[in-house]
Amino acid sequence: MGIIQRKEREKEEMRRLILDAALRLFRERGYDGVSIRNIAEAIEYSPGTIYLYYKDKSEIFFALQYEAAAVKRDHLLPVADIADPWERLVEFGRRYVDFGMKHPDLYDLLFITRAPMEYIENQECWKLGMATHAFFQETVQACVDQRYFKSTDTETIAYTLWCHAHGLVSLFVRERMRMYPEEQRQELAEKSFAMIVKMAESL
Amino acid sequence: MGIIQRKEREKEEMRRLILDAALRLFRERGYDGVSIRNIAEAIEYSPGTIYLYYKDKSEIFFALQYEAAAVKRDHLLPVADIADPWERLVEFGRRYVDFGMKHPDLYDLLFITRAPMEYIENQECWKLGMATHAFFQETVQACVDQRYFKSTDTETIAYTLWCHAHGLVSLFVRERMRMYPEEQRQELAEKSFAMIVKMAESL
DNA sequence: CTTGACAAATGAACAGTGTTCATTATATTT
DNA sequence: AAATATAATGAACACTGTTCATTTGTCAAG
Structure with missing residues (x-):
């Protein structure tokens, strides 16, 4: 049958x-x-x-958002193999930004679009995102545990780094970098990433 | 008559x-x-x-965006009186974030919404925003001139700080902080701002 | 094979959208 | 008061998300 x-x-x-x-x-x-x-x-x-x-248009959106979260997870997955927490953290950041730059539409779907957010907590996508966020926080925690930072406020460190990465990508994705010549934007983003890494070293 | x-x-x-x-x-x-x-x-x-x-709906949007830019400028204006560039920079950042938190709808209009961006460069709003951005860069330049930072890459410094501030506000505005309990979000944002200031001191 | 039952696909219909424009109403000038 | 100029209207057009009675297609039983 x-x-x-x-x-x-x-x-x-x-x-x-x-x-x-x-x-x-x-x-x-x-x-x-x-x-x-x-x-x-x-x-x-x-x-x-x-x-x-x-059942409606928003369900198509949610299905795509879930797929975007899966693509993002796969993009970040290799990072888990890096033993050293500091290297893992830097590579996580690099790959996070890289994902946003390579898939602006998916990044938008996940972190910017205002689509029906009401019950997003119930979506599979949310769980996937939460798992990734937890992994990120654990990596920061591992850095804290091994005294990579002076500060021990794991949550604030993680959040601050996320803010920078998200700001970087979302200014790019939503075209708020028009004051910089187009051919310069990519370079500026890379320089800024390098700078936040340097800043984090002396955190 | x-x-x-x-x-x-x-x-x-x-x-x-x-x-x-x-x-x-x-x-x-x-x-x-x-x-x-x-x-x-x-x-x-x-x-x-x-x-x-x-003439159409988008023109109403642009008019509101212009008003938002004016509110933002007025919110940042007092900063210009601060003589010391480092203090001016910190206060600029504080007020930038404060504006975003107090007027999430206006911030959204200015820095997130995808509304017809095609010809935004021709809008009055764009000029206003560019002036504010120039003032911000000049302040960073003044800090660089007075050796407040080890780095002398004004553009990257300014952009990095902007990334953090924008990330901070836009995660808040577009409700991507649901993993943090609501009563904690404001505090986390303040802690993160303090942290980026500390990080910038050793830049 | 034909028939009957079920599933899949249709497209017309409903209430909404941005926008236009001939028509009507109001205000000003002659 | 009549003629003119301006302001407001709301029906109409082509679109939107969504529903549902109707038609089409598939497949097992007789």
């Missing part, structure tokens, strides 16, 4: 089709710039069909 | 009426959550009337 399995597979393929089209369109025109009809047209189905696979 | 003056005044009053209503509604429900019909209803006029005073 492989029929229900095939049906399940087809259902999954359809969801994939919708998500791929939605992500591509969201990338190009933003969440509000894309209509269900646009997505339907892109996959050559009628608008009503979308609603057989996702 | 006071009639045309009165007409001009009435026109100005009408624009004020629209902006006040729009800001209140944007605050409550965000740019996309508010329709022209909502604004019209709020001021008890028909939708078409709005278009006699603003």
Whole structure:
């Protein structure tokens, strides 16, 4: 009785089709710039069909946000193998920024977009993000434990470093760096990352 | 011939009426959550009337963004009187963050919202923002000149500090601090500001 | 094979959106 | 008071997210 399995597979393929089209369109025109009809047209189905696979537009958003969180986790994963906590922390930061620069649309989805946040705590995506954040805090804690910093306020250190990284990426993603010539932006971001690392060394 | 003056005044009053209503509604429900019909209803006029005073919805947005930039400038203005560049810089940062915390909706308008950015360079608001940014960079330059930092890379220093401040405020404004208990967020932000100041001292 | 049952896809319909414009109402000038 | 100029209207257009009765397609049983 492989029929229900095939049906399940087809259902999954359809969801994939919708998500791929939605992500591509969201990338190009933003969440509000894309209509269900646009997505339907892109996959050559009628608008009503979308609603057989996702209960509304925000659920498509949440599905994409979850995938973004997974991409981010995979991007950060190799860091876990680094034994030295300070090196691990620096590499975590580098990869965090790198993820944001390489996938501005996904970063936006995760950390900037105002989409229905009300019940985000209940989403799978939130748990994934919390796990990553916990890993980050543990790394900072390990640095504190091994006296890499003068300060012992793990939470504030972690938060301060996050603020810088998020500020760096989000100014870039939301195009608030227009006062700097375009070819200079990437370099400035790298210099700033190096600087915050230096600053953290004497923390 | 006071009639045309009165007409001009009435026109100005009408624009004020629209902006006040729009800001209140944007605050409550965000740019996309508010329709022209909502604004019209709020001021008890028909939708078409709005278009006699603003050519489209984005122009209302730009007008509000300009006002936000003016509020921000006024909030930062007292800083200019501080003679010592380091003290001036710290106070600038404190007030920048304070502005963001006190006026999250205006901060959002200025530094986060994705509204039609295409021609923002031509807007009055942009010039205002550029002037403030220039003042900030000059203050950092003054610190560099007086050997407050070991580093002499003014641009990177200014940008790094801005990244932290923007990250701090925007994580707050876009509700990405839910992993911290609400009553702790304000305190954490203050601690982080103090920490970046300490870090900057040994820059 | 045909029939009946179930699932999938449709597209018209509803209430909303930004925006335009011919029409109506008001105010000013002659 | 009549003519003119300005201001406000609200219906109309093409769009939006979403629902649902209807049609189409698939598959097992007779």
